[in-house]
Amino acid sequence: MSRFADIVLPLAQPAYTFAVGEGLAVRIGDAVAVQFGKSAVYTGIVWRLHDTPPAKGVAKPILKVLYDKPLLSELQMRFWEWIADYYMCSVGEVMRVALPSVIKAKAHCEEEFEPYTPKRERAVRLLSEGCSEESLEKIKRRAPKRYGLLQTIVGAGGEIARSALDVDATTLNALCKAGMIEFFERDYVRDSGVTRALLPTLSEAQQRALEALRSGLEVKNVALLHGVTSSGKTEIYTHLIDDALSNGKDVLFLVPEISLTAQLVERLQHLFGEGVTAYHSKLTPQRRTKIFTDMLSGEGGNFIVGARSALFLPYRNLGLVIVDEEHDSSYKQSEPNPRYNGRDAAVMLAAIYGAKSVLGSATPSLESFANHLSGKYAYAHLTERYGGVEMPVITISDTIRNVKRNERKGHFNKELVDAISERLESNEQVILFQNRRGYSPYMECPECGWSPRCPHCNVNLTAHQRSGKMVCHYCGYGEPMRKHCPNGHAGELRPMGFGTERVEEAISELFPEARVLRLDGDTATSSSAYNRIIGAFARHEADILVGTQIVSKGLDFAGVTLIGILNGDNLLTASDFRAEERAWQLIMQVAGRSGRRERRGEVIIQTAEPTHPIYATIDNYEMMAHKLLAERQRFGYPPYVRIIKVVMRSPKSELLVEGSMALGDTLRSRFGRRVLGPVTPLVDRVRGEYRVELMLKIEVSASYAKARAILGEAVASLRRQPKYRSLTIICDVDIL
Numbered sequence: 001m002s003r004f005a006d007i008v009l010p011l012a013q014p015a016y017t018f019a020v021g022e023g024l025a026v027r028i029g030d031a032v033a034v035q036f037g038k039s040a041v042y043t044g045i046v047w048r049l050h051d052t053p054p055a056k057g058v059a060k061p062i063l064k065v066l067y068d069k070p071l072l073s074e075l076q077m078r079f080w081e082w083i084a085d086y087y088m089c090s091v092g093e094v095m096r097v098a099l100p101s102v103i104k105a106k107a108h109c110e111e112e113f114e115p116y117t118p119k120r121e122r123a124v125r126l127l128s129e130g131c132s133e134e135s136l137e138k139i140k141r142r143a144p145k146r147y148g149l150l151q152t153i154v155g156a157g158g159e160i161a162r163s164a165l166d167v168d169a170t171t172l173n174a175l176c177k178a179g180m181i182e183f184f185e186r187d188y189v190r191d192s193g194v195t196r197a198l199l200p201t202l203s204e205a206q207q208r209a210l211e212a213l214r215s216g217l218e219v220k221n222v223a224l225l226h227g228v229t230s231s232g233k234t235e236i237y238t239h240l241i242d243d244a245l246s247n248g249k250d251v252l253f254l255v256p257e258i259s260l261t262a263q264l265v266e267r268l269q270h271l272f273g274e275g276v277t278a279y280h281s282k283l284t285p286q287r288r289t290k291i292f293t294d295m296l297s298g299e300g301g302n303f304i305v306g307a308r309s310a311l312f313l314p315y316r317n318l319g320l321v322i323v324d325e326e327h328d329s330s331y332k333q334s335e336p337n338p339r340y341n342g343r344d345a346a347v348m349l350a351a352i353y354g355a356k357s358v359l360g361s362a363t364p365s366l367e368s369f370a371n372h373l374s375g376k377y378a379y380a381h382l383t384e385r386y387g388g389v390e391m392p393v394i395t396i397s398d399t400i401r402n403v404k405r406n407e408r409k410g411h412f413n414k415e416l417v418d419a420i421s422e423r424l425e426s427n428e429q430v431i432l433f434q435n436r437r438g439y440s441p442y443m444e445c446p447e448c449g450w451s452p453r454c455p456h457c458n459v460n461l462t463a464h465q466r467s468g469k470m471v472c473h474y475c476g477y478g479e480p481m482r483k484h485c486p487n488g489h490a491g492e493l494r495p496m497g498f499g500t501e502r503v504e505e506a507i508s509e510l511f512p513e514a515r516v517l518r519l520d521g522d523t524a525t526s527s528s529a530y531n532r533i534i535g536a537f538a539r540h541e542a543d544i545l546v547g548t549q550i551v552s553k554g555l556d557f558a559g560v561t562l563i564g565i566l567n568g569d570n571l572l573t574a575s576d577f578r579a580e581e582r583a584w585q586l587i588m589q590v591a592g593r594s595g596r597r598e599r600r601g602e603v604i605i606q607t608a609e610p611t612h613p614i615y616a617t618i619d620n621y622e623m624m625a626h627k628l629l630a631e632r633q634r635f636g637y638p639p640y641v642r643i644i645k646v647v648m649r650s651p652k653s654e655l656l657v658e659g660s661m662a663l664g665d666t667l668r669s670r671f672g673r674r675v676l677g678p679v680t681p682l683v684d685r686v687r688g689e690y691r692v693e694l695m696l697k698i699e700v701s702a703s704y705a706k707a708r709a710i711l712g713e714a715v716a717s718l719r720r721q722p723k724y725r726s727l728t729i730i731c732d733v734d735i736l
């Protein structure tokens with residue numbers, strides 16, 4: 001019997017040693033309750049059992065073991081450790097993102113501490129008395145959504161868990177009132193399993209790609225599916241998924257953003273039944289916990305569709321991980337720790353389980369493409385859209401020439417205006433893309449040039465007309481819109497630049513008869529708001545959709561034949577080394593939303609710099625990729641080097657400068673010219689804290705693990721100096 005246990009707590013701390021009381025059976029991976037600090041009681045995970053008492057003090061005892069079986073398997077523990085080690089954080093910080101909050105209970109004292117116990121669940125059942133044929137007919141005609149809901153309940157055998165229904169309370173209450181359903185409590189029932197699918201028949205090109213993936217994955221662990229937008233990548237995945245599920249394996253299908261899960265789950269449920277489970281951080285803690293504990297007590301064979309937090313579910317028998325839209329930068333968690341890349345972690349997770357991974361994209365990241373070129377990844381290429389639909393034509397529209405000829409109307413070049421009115425006449429739909437939300441990115445006094453700025457951040461406030469506010473996009477600070485500058489000048493502040501809100505206004509003025517919708521961070525504030533907007537646009541209840549990045553992601557609208565990119569230059573001005581790759585991927589992704597059915601789509605890009613080299617080869621993936629890779633190699637950027645960014649923050653700017661210089665010196669003594677900085681970033685103050693950055697560039701031939709260890713030690717030794725203790729220091733490994 002070991003007498004001590006090292007226990008991981010959900011904190012940015014190392015594991016702590018606790019005593020294993022006489023007669024307490026504790027296993028590695030067990031969740032336990034322990035007292036930590038003065039009086040708090042936490043859920044912790046037993047990481048190691050041993051007989052070495054702590055160097056200092058007396059180990060407190062473990063209070064109790066929480067579940068009848070370990071919460072984590074050995075493989076999951078290895079995965080957590082890999083994340084902590086690779087992304088330079090504590091295992092406790094991984095625990096924070098990995099477990100649903102209900103499981104990682106915390107309390108002020110032992111009496112208050114309540115671990116999760118599987119509860120009875122609220123369920124809904126059909127009332128046959130209330131569901132006469134007549135009333136069903138009526139509801140089918142008047143409220144198709146409610147009718148669909150009733151069918152779901154019928155499909156589940158007449159009763160279904162409330163949590164399994166993705167509907168609002170109002171809808172359910174209405175059906176309740178109508179006497180068609182009722183709520184009741186029952187012992188919780190496992191989700192019905194995944195059924196065998198009736199898979200779509202693949203086209204010849206798709207079949208070839210599928211064969212290439214299958215045979216590639218026999219010899220390699222990772223495959224890249226490079227298929228142009230609308231080539232039917234999802235259909236190809238379904239065959240791989242079916243292979244894995246029919247062998248009793250678990251399947252994880254990752255998407256970059258939560259908003260994309262709902263549509264995808266629905267699409268996949270048609271093929272695989274109700275057992276397709278969505279998992280992401282926006283589900284209620286209860287729902288997440290149920291999924292987690294279901295899997296814990298289950299035998300495998302789960303099909304999970306989710307965002308990156310789904311990587312931490314207790315898979316029994318993981319066989320396949322799909323990472324869709326693998327180029328998407330939303331896979332990286334930017335805050336807080338662990339700052340991990342969901343795509344890369346997915347590949348690692350699959351490797352730990354001995355599973356296969358498939359990365360898919362129309363515009364693969366340069367990293368993944370390079371892994372194909374080097375032969376590390378298997379590769380399948382789909383160059384045509386499904387159903388013989390042609391790729392859209394891309395037109396570059398010269399803004400300066402439009403201005404000179406006096407042909408520009410507000411923010412729109414003549415080519416774009418003409419194309420829009422033509423589409424409207426033939427009852428087709430248009431998407432206008434602008435990568436800024438709000439009305440105007442900043443306001444300016446016409447006389448003195450004064451602009452309203454955020455008091456906490458070194459940035460301009462963005463004007464939001466509908467809410468009548470000026471808002472900071474960094475910290476969320478807002479104040480009422482002001483008309484005049486504080487210097488007493490008479491002229492009103494002028495809105496400068498265009499955000500989506502102003503584009504929406506301008507396009508409505510230009511085409512008063514057109515119905516316009518807007519999709520951005522201000523209108524898609526929840527997934528139901530998001531679904532409402534895209535649903536309305538998909539049903540052609542609007543002609544024009546104005547939006548930010550969100551519109552580039554995975555949407556499939558049959559009626560869209562024209563995309564306008566209002567300011568290509570904006571996309572290229574970002575200061576980091578990925579600006580061109582990002583702009584190009586974004587343009588190709590937005591373009592992919594157009595002409596997905598019969599009529600060939602068109603994309604018009606407005607730019608003041610039509611001769612920019614990006615436009616010459618923009619729709620030739622191979623040429624662009626090779627060109628950009630050559631540049632990355634020449635100037636020493638990923639994938640030829642790896643970059644760790646060290647961000648230092650403090651409200652005290654002098655202390656920050658001093659501390660960052662000290663860290664820079666230490667690092668330079670070990671890494672020489674691989675260290676860049678300290679430099680002040682473009683936005684050097686956020687939320688009242690100053691920021692300074694250092695970069696560490698490690699060539700791929702060197703040991704990354706060793707470099708991280710040296711960096712970690714340098715940071716730790718700086719923190720040990722009392723005067724620098726107040727500095728926040730963050731290591732961002734593999735910056736995006």
Ligand code: ADP
Binds near residue numbers: 229231235386556
């Ligand atoms: P991608 O993910 O590559 O952009 P999708 O998988 O969304 O492409 O496919 C684009 C459209 O073509 C979808 O509406 C899809 O249903 C349809 N489609 C693709 N392949 C097939 C197929 N083999 N059979 C029927 N429909 C298909």
Ligand code: ZN
Binds near residue numbers: 475686
């Ligand atoms: Zn701010």
